[in-house]
Amino acid sequence: MTFPSSTATDAAAESADTAGTAGSGSAVVGRSPGQLMWRRFRRDKTGVVSAIIVLAFFLIALLAPVIAALYGKDPYTTYGQNQPGLLNEFGYPIAPNGGMSGEFWFGLEPGLGRDVFMQLVYGIRTSLSIAVIVTVVSTIIGIVMGITSGYIGGKTDYVIGRVIDTLLAFPSQLFLIVFLPVVEAAFVLPEEETPVWLRYVSICVVLTVLGWATIARLLRAQVLSLRAREFVEAARVTGASPARVIFKELLPNLWTPIIIQATLALPLYVGAEAGLGFLGVGMTEPTPDWGRMFQVGANVYHSDVTYLLFPGVSMLIFVVAFNLLGDSIRDAFDPRTKR
Amino acid sequence: MTTVSWSGEPGTSRGPGPFLSVRDLSVEFSTEDGIVHAVDGLSFDLEKGTTLGIVGESGSGKSVTNLAILGLHDPAHTKIGGEIWLEDQELISADRGTMEKLRGNRVAMIFQDPLTALSPFHTIGRQIGEVYRKHKGASKKEARDRAVEMLRRVGIPQPETRVDHYPHEFSGGMRQRAMIAMALVCDPDLLIADEPTTALDVTVQAQILDLLKELQQQFGTAIILITHDLGVVAGTADNVLVMYAGRAAERGTVREVLREPRHPYTWGLLSSMPRLNSSVDVPLKPVRGTPPSLLNPPSGCPFHPRCDYPKLAGPELCFNQRPSISPETGHGDACYLTLEQKRELRTAKIEDRA
């Protein structure tokens, strides 16, 4: 798992530098930057295929209940335990390839004997929704903090800058696993039932808290350089309100790095969330979770490697597709960088 | 002064000709959005000890032309046609080794922004010295001494200490001087200066131009001076080539082009330039419109969308057919207007301005 790091920042920064030039270059052809971007993107076959794959994953996540209804199973029933002859005495599927069959497409989960296909579909739903929420929220926080820091400057900038430095310098993985129980304990009395949403929210909160700094740092640098540019200076000199400067002058020039950064961050959050599941601090049973499937897989791979392949390969496809999509979007925004 | 011959037949066999001869040069870049015709059928010659100023807006192909002379284009995305002769050596078809031996040695280049054009990671002395070592096989010590000497020659004070400094420790003018020192370290026959003064203060500009002139007189170097500033050309060059959309729009001696400009584009350039003797009340007139896209250049005369007189030469001519430069030698331009028409229009324009 890789937590969003500056690896992403850098690539985004590099294209952000050229955001301005992309605009002027487009004048040659006489199309708006957006149109031009779209045109370039459409021509990029890899990008289009990736987009379709990514879209498919989101659809799977969104339509999980529909898929379940069509497939006729759910992710909670322990088929293997209810129907004799599916699992052996050690809890492993009797049929070869992890119990794959016409009835159980992707086989059965060792131990509980739940349907792997349903686990995966609903697991994707859980993990993707967390990743999307975290991406959106941390991006918004990052935008606010980055712009505040860069625009106001002075002490505010110093404080936010130190906070960002500190957050970035920390082993985020460690903090994730350490802080999850703490966050949870802060919200629930020991006697209370821990609601599912709380763990969900805790994961989102912790990932967000540790994630916004990357984009904030990037935007701060962008704002600092933009602030010195003539058009912003001009706006300020002519007495435009800060809000106007920020929304009319700064933000339009920041969309490219923001979008690029967000597309880079999302697959990283998917990986991070799954990593939490793998380490046993992610979503709890019985909520299906992509990452927890890796934990099960890592425990049973000696005897049932098939089980590990489904979450593994599906995540590989998703992340590759999303990364390629990210590259394509970046290229579309910034044709100068050839990849 | 007018020793330059402007013979224009491409591909003819070469006897003892000019020092540098560019014949029907074309440069095309393939990009995401299509093929860019950066230079299209350009020819010119240059004799030793003279200076040719190449003038044009950005994107007119002036820098591309000179990069092509040095073979510095990206071979993966660039297609080059035509011929470039440096004395009896054809450069476009030359192999990499030949070009490497040539660059920095017989042909040197000065770039616009000395800050980005110098490696920030190496000392000035090393950057100058390594050229000398590469081409002259000098030892480290000799190279260093040479670097000190060159720095002194270009007027950098305390060259013995400055030689060990990094570019970021130099001022802008000093950097450009160092750049020139680096270009001249092997006594090149041809120096290409690509906007050498654009990034500098006006006072420093003059110093640098003077320095170039001085060095040219000393060593007899041929210089190609690329600039968008006609003022620089007026004071420095012997001949001028005005480029527009990858083609030559007008060429001739400095006197010819500046005194009697023939091409409407040249008029535009001249009228957008402030003059000391003109009234401050008269506004400068830039050439209207924007430079054309080189992806799909306008049909006919590439200048016609910005030209004030496209219909004068006939109803369709300027729109459909590309004019070529005429006459073949001497003061020539690529415009369908008759010399008469040009003279009248120019006079009217200049009077208008005065």
Next chain:
Amino acid sequence: MTAVLAAGALALAGCAKGGGGGAPQGAAGTSQKPLENKAVSAIAVGTADDSKGPAPEVPGAKSGGTVYMIDRDDFSHLDPGRVYLNYNSSVSHLFTRQLTAYKHDDSGNIKLVGDLATDTGTTTDGGKTWKFTLKDGLKWQDGTPITSGDIKYSFERLFADFITEGPDYAETWLVPDPKKPFRDQYKGPYDGKELDTIETPDDKTVVFHLNGAHPDFNFTVAMTGYGAVPKAQDTKQKYDKQPFSSGPYKIVSHITDKSMDLERNENWDPKTDPIRHAYPDKFHMEFGIQSQQSTERFLADAGNDKNAFTFHNAVAPERVQEVLGNAEVMKRSVQGLTPFTTFYNINTKRITDVNVRKAIITAWPSKQIQQIGGGEINTGKIATTVMSPTVLGYEAFDLYGKLAKPEGDPEAAKALLAKSGTPNPTVVYAYNQTPTQEKVTVAIKEALTKAGFKVVAKPLNAGTYYDAIGPVDNKYDIYWGGWAADWPTGSTAIQPQYDGRLISDNAPNYTHLNVPEINDAIDKANAITDAAEAGKAWAAIDRQIMDQAAIVPEYYQTYFGLYGSGLGGVKFDPIEGEQSALDIYVK
């Protein structure tokens, strides 16, 4: 005898690993010796003759060589006063001696015999006063004799403020008032005060005056927790890393979490010791070896690993099937029932209706849970009683037909619920949040829901699990627990957990069962001096408790481990529930 529970981390981690063999079923049953639900051994109190050294020779054994030990963890405590965990106890047998100890014979019988003492102690007043006489020729590792004063001191120092991890039976019994905190009545020997309830009339005799009758006190002092510590060598907290030897080996180096080296203690006289051999010259113990790695190393059987054994590491669940199918490796395997039982406490304070409790047991998915854990070999026998088969007097019975229908009987449970008048009771199941327990919870929830229960599952952090279920007024109905008797009689198997008068926060009576008849029966059983008779009485109480449906028994835990081919005399120790080092020799 020692407890397994004290090491929550170790025990919990032990069951945390899921998975098992995945090959077709056929391979499994064949080479596996089925363990039956019957008393595994006869437990008796031995005579003075039994207590005489030396220990009977192991056939084929020879002296010399180095034995290697590989295991997951370092020994957390070696100061006898702080030893409770079976793992710490197993190694302590090599250098710490108590007044009494257990002697195993080849047919699996266990006898309590005198270790430092000449016999298992004598009492003339039904267990209030106990007299032990030390053997001749007992020496510490520096050659100084072990005296009755050392024994007295060993008990006195248990009152010190830093000794909190060990058992406190004797401490509670040796102060004037058992009802008051024992540390308020005596502060330990470090300020110069002595404990006058222990008398040492001469260098060989030590007399304990207890504040009540404890007929099995001689079993109590067999715990490593009551091992001998010399006054002259007591380094207080530091003693925990470097105890002074009274046994056949002494510690020459101990690098925490890495290794420990033992060497022969020349001052130990085998003639004084009825249970210990000291065939190898040295032991080299290596820590930090996970069960996956140790299994792999035993399977490879290369280099020093040939002469290696492990106290605690079991065969990694995912390799069990491979091991079972390998006849050569099976020859160097050790299997047995440990004294450890696991069960699900039913909070009788919250679920007051016995029929609801019975319904829970009836509906319980024992089979599924076992399957999730990787089958019997990785978990244990499905249990039906409170006492383990390793406890003196154990009787097998199955009140709720769990062996016939281990997957749960929702219909029968529904009938029981109907009888109770609450057909859909809500139960709160609190569990330790480990991957395996999470899955077990899924199975439990499903099974109970089928029977008509509404299940609220409450995950608890492993670190705070016992804190959460500890309070008497906790808000949970069902929660997992484990227990091992501190000595193999019903008194520690049953009384601490089911004596209603012992209910308090954090006390082991997690079911909060308080039935007067059971309390009375416990008192009566405690007073019986004949061990066999007492056993019968405890078995009857076991039945009463199961009748009350206070727990859902889970497993009698099994042990399945390997050792290297170069070793002989590696045996299973049913008291500690792991491999024993006492008879080991290098072939």
Next chain:
Amino acid sequence: MTSYLVRRVAGALVILIIISAITFYLFYAVPRDPARAFCGKICQPETLALIRHNLGMDEPLFVQYWHWLVGIFAGREFVQFGSCPAPCLGYSFATQEPVFSAIVDRFPVTLSLTLGASVVILAFGILTGMIAAWKVGQPLDKIASSSSVIGASLQIYFVGPLLAFYLVDTMQLIPRPSYVPITENPLDWFTHLMLPWVVLSIIFTANYTRMTRSQMVEQLAEDYVRTARAKGMSSRTVFFRFAWRGAMIPIITIFGVDLATLLGGAIITEQTFSLHGIGELAVRAVQNTDLPMLLGVTIVGAAAIVLLNIVVDVLYAFIDPRVRLS
């Protein structure tokens, strides 16, 4: 230089103290009674109270923090454990060993793991990136680039078990990963860590390939590189002496920041292969709510990252003459 270092280290200390205070308060806010772990099976309430006192847990939180902080520099005396010499980070609730020595014990594992992985990442990642940039647009570049896209998407917890299954279990090509001290047997150290190194470094290596390639391509388009070519420097010289130098600067910067991420990856790798490193220690501490251990690991981890960042910054100044340490 010296004054710069002093200032940086002082700043790092301040950050660490702030962080430790925050973490301390956060951790100790968790409702958790560690005394239970130090109490025998049948635990009397009085014993529990005694243990709490022994552990100093009956004092206000800020006093506890103060003791903790002072202990780092001056050592501490615990009734429960005896003396804990400086730097004392307290005693583990779960394993009852000094936190610092537990971390020190496991340090070689994590160090071997991350150091080895760093070597793989930098050597292999930069190398393939350079090759790709050298052959930009050619088949070799396409192979390197597309495999780096896939590599960058290979999660440790997927590749780890998968490779272990095929290479260790099935084909028995390499030994099962474990830690053998390098002082004991360098060859075993190497062979047993091979798989973890590879698995941990895959994502990073792929990212560095991509990064190096794009940095090189970018640098090659820089003015000064063009100047070098205009001077007649051979392509090789231009590529390796000029562009490389420029490309390495952002890569080193990013590597400095990535160290934190790498440590995170080490946690998962250690978990995957049951290596007894600091990461595994941390995960176990989380499972056991072992607060002193968690606090210790966090602070040591943070200190390592902060210090490494200072090292990277200093390194930076050596590579890039424009950067001055002041």
